[in-house]
Each structure stands twice: as structure tokens, then as C-alpha cells.
Amino acid sequence: MGTIKATMPGVFYRRPSPDADPYVEEGGSYTPGQTIAVIEVMKTFNELKAEEAGTVRRFLIDDGDEVSMGQDIAEVGE
Amino acid sequence: MSELIVHSPGLSTTVQDTGRDGFYEIGMPPSGAMDQFSHRAANLLVGNPEGAATLEATYIGPKLEFTDSRIVAVTGAEAPLSLNGEPVPTWEAFAVKPGDVLSFAMITAGARPYIAVSGGIAVPEYLGSRSTYTLTGLGGLDGRKLAEGDRLPLGEASGARPGVRVPDELRPEHPSVTPLRTVVGLCSYRLTDAGMESFLGTEWKITKDADRVGYRLRGGKLDFVEREQPFGAGSDPANVVDLGYPVGSIQVPGGDEPIVLLNDAVTGGGYATIGTVVSADRDRIAQARTGDLVSFVPVDLAAALAARRDRRSRLDRIKSLVS
Numbered sequence: 001m002g003t004i005k006a007t008m009p010g011v012f013y014r015r016p017s018p019d020a021d022p023y024v025e026e027g028g029s030y031t032p033g034q035t036i037a038v039i040e041v042m043k044t045f046n047e048l049k050a051e052e053a054g055t056v057r058r059f060l061i062d063d064g065d066e067v068s069m070g071q072d073i074a075e076v077g078e
Numbered sequence: 079m080s081e082l083i084v085h086s087p088g089l090s091t092t093v094q095d096t097g098r099d100g101f102y103e104i105g106m107p108p109s110g111a112m113d114q115f116s117h118r119a120a121n122l123l124v125g126n127p128e129g130a131a132t133l134e135a136t137y138i139g140p141k142l143e144f145t146d147s148r149i150v151a152v153t154g155a156e157a158p159l160s161l162n163g164e165p166v167p168t169w170e171a172f173a174v175k176p177g178d179v180l181s182f183a184m185i186t187a188g189a190r191p192y193i194a195v196s197g198g199i200a201v202p203e204y205l206g207s208r209s210t211y212t213l214t215g216l217g218g219l220d221g222r223k224l225a226e227g228d229r230l231p232l233g234e235a236s237g238a239r240p241g242v243r244v245p246d247e248l249r250p251e252h253p254s255v256t257p258l259r260t261v262v263g264l265c266s267y268r269l270t271d272a273g274m275e276s277f278l279g280t281e282w283k284i285t286k287d288a289d290r291v292g293y294r295l296r297g298g299k300l301d302f303v304e305r306e307q308p309f310g311a312g313s314d315p316a317n318v319v320d321l322g323y324p325v326g327s328i329q330v331p332g333g334d335e336p337i338v339l340l341n342d343a344v345t346g347g348g349y350a351t352i353g354t355v356v357s358a359d360r361d362r363i364a365q366a367r368t369g370d371l372v373s374f375v376p377v378d379l380a381a382a383l384a385a386r387r388d389r390r391s392r393l394d395r396i397k398s399l400v401s
Binding site: 008044069 | 089090136137138184185186286287288289367368369
């Protein structure tokens with residue numbers, strides 16, 4: 001079981017806008033290149049994309065939390 | 079063909095040099111490399127003048143392909159580097175050939191890597207500088223950050239040699255709390271004694287609003303002295319009659335969140351500037367990230383100038399290693 005790490009520091013969001021559905025639900029699967037989350041830093045929202053296919057077991061931080069570079073944001077499996 | 083091909087640009091990578099100095103009075107900030115020491119050291123390692131243009135990345139390094147034989151050096155933030163998948167060192171000059179691809183793994187310390195290529199990035203100069211100022215879209219490559227597929231022109235390379243490295247003791251440290259030597263003033267009289275104590279005693283956290291324009295900080299409380307609003311000043315306690323903002327100056331616009339103004343910041347306005355980070359330590363704040371802690375250490379002007387001379391002598395030592 002692996003994790004997805006934040007590639008930059010900032011504020012973590014699981015959805016593209018406050019009213020939108022999350023990019024991926026817990027238990028949901030994703031494909032390579034798919035957006036998993038956005039991180040807000042330097043006045044821009046930056047998409048965090050999956051490198052490989054997988055399934056999100058659970059998110060390790062909440063929507064709107066601060067995140068540091070390299071921090072694990074989700075546990076994932078195949 | 080003397081070009082650098084951008085396979086992936088990273089998060090925010092721009093062309094920068096020592097800055098567009100000499101136009102501050104018309105409202106033009108200097109831009110230029112945020113960490114001047116690392117920028118200049120990278121140039122020295124590849125045989126460039128310190129004023130040649132390098133690439134400054136933030137948080138995520140770019141992926142670059144070379145189209146001719148050059149000498150390259152990467153300084154500043156630490157990240158595992160590879161050339162065609164084989165590891166190459168940071169703070170050390172190495173040779174590249176046509177078709178070689180340089181890539182970065184996740185940054186392990188610091189925030190901004192600098193990539194120097196022998197011959198320098200040869201975008202046209204604007205007002206005497208190749209630095210990018212993205213807010214008004216001038217300088218650098220079309221006044222913007224790099225994008226996938228960009229091709230950057232390179233200058234004529236001189237005879238640098240690979241293998242020259244900056245010894246550990248000359249490389250910047252990345253402490254968990256970054257101390258920023260600061261000359262207190264010009265408008266520090268606006269803070270109460272308790273406000274000044276909080277300013278100097280707090281370990282401030284860098285918020286997500288931290289970029290080349292400025293770093294907004296959080297963590298302490300800053301109380302202002304009660305006063306009658308002077309003619310020409312705004313009504314906020316942090317307002318004063320307009321003044322020029324030194325690069326590195328710290329202002330507190332309406333609240334408890336100080337902002338350190340940096341290379342791309344506005345050049346003047348009506349907020350009290352309570353101190354100025356000395357030029358040598360702007361290199362340090364440039365390598366501090368969102369979420370990191372900084373503290374302000376009060377120094378006088380003599381200490382600020384000594385810090386600048388110390389940075390110069392460290393660069394001169396690198397220069398002597400190269401020649």
C-alpha cells in the first residue's frame with residue numbers, strides 16, 4: 001500500500017470548487033494523469049495528478065487543511 | 079542549435095538575473111533572482127558572469143532538454159537531480175550533450191532551485207535586464223513563467239570545466255526556523271512596545287500567500303499606538319503618509335499579518351514599514367516555504383553591511399575555485 005504525496009506546500013482541497021463533488025471519493029479509483037486534489041499556493045490552484053492508476057483507501061488530511069511539501073495526503077492501493 | 083527545450087516547466091519557473099536596477103523611482107521593482115547567492119554561485123560554476131540569466135524554479139523543478147554541449151550547475155534548493163535518469167550532483171558543474179534531459183525529483187530542502195547553463199539564457203534584455211516581471215508581463219521569456227514546449231535561446235559559452243563544486247561550508251543552511259536579520263524602522267514608531275516585542279519575539283509562519291511579490295506571515299499580534307489620523311494618511315492604524323518601500327521591508331496592512339515585500343513588490347505606498355530584512359538574508363527567505371517558520375533578528379546598519387560583505391567574500395571564494 002502506498003501514499004500520494006503533496007508535491008508543493010499550501011492549502012489542500014479535494015474538490016475543484018466549494019460546491020463541486022470531490023475529484024475522488026474514498027474507495028474510488030483513479031487513472032494515470034487524473035486530478036486527485038488541488039493545492040493552493042502562490043495565489044494559484046495547482047492540480048495534483050496521479051502518476052499511476054489506483055484506488056484511494058482514505059484521505060489523511062481534511063479539505064482546507066494546510067499541507068507541507070512531501071506530506072502524505074492519501075493512502076492508496078491497486 | 080543553441081536552445082534549451084522545456085519538457086515540463088515545473089510550478090513557476092522564470093528567467094532571472096541580478097535584477098532590473100535603476101528604475102525604482104518610476105515604480106519598477108528590480109525583480110531578479112530571489113536568492114542572489116545561489117543564482118550567482120550557479121553562474122560562477124558554469125563560467126558565466128554573475129549577471130547572466132539563470133532559471134529560478136519554485137517548489138517543483140523543470141524538465142529540460144539540451145541541444146548542444148554545455149556546462150550546467152544547479153544550486154539553491156536541494157533536490158535529487160538526474161541527467162537521462164542517472165544521478166548528478168547539485169552545487170557542482172557537470173557537462174551535458176545534445177539530447178540530454180535534466181530532471182528533478184521532489185525538493186528535499188529549500189524552495190527555489192537555480193539552473194545555470196554556460197553562456198546564459200539569452201532572452202532579449204528589457205531595460206538592461208533579462209529578469210521576468212510577471213505582474214506586468216515584461217522581461218524574461220515573453221514576460222511569463224515557462225510553459226511546456228518553450229525553447230529558450232542560449233548565449234555563447236565560454237570555457238568552463240565540469241567537476242568544480244561549491245564546498246559544503248559555503249552552501250546555505252536550511253534551518254527549521256529561518257532567522258532574518260532585520261533593520262528596524264522606518265515606521266516602527268507606529269507599534270506599541272508590546273507590538274514590537276511580539277514582532278521580534280514571534281516565530282512567524284509563512285502563509286500560502288508567499289511568492290516573488292512578498293511573503294505574508296501569521297502567528298503574533300501587532301498593536302499600534304493610538305494617534306490622530308495625520309493629513310494625507312489613510313484611516314487604518316497601519317496607514318502613514320505615502321513613502322517608498324525598501325525591497326525587503328515589512329508592512330502590516332490592517333491586522334496582525336506582516337508582509338515581507340520582495341523582488342516583484344510595489345515600490346511605495348501608505349502602509350507603515352516596521353523593519354527591513356537585510357539584503358543578504360533575502361536569500362534565506364527565498365528558500366523558506368509556505369508552512370515554514372521565520373523570525374526577525376534586529377541588527378544595525380553596520381551589521382547589515384557586514385552581512386553583505388560576507389556574502390560577497392563567499393562568492394569570491396567560489397570564484398577562486400573556478401578560475
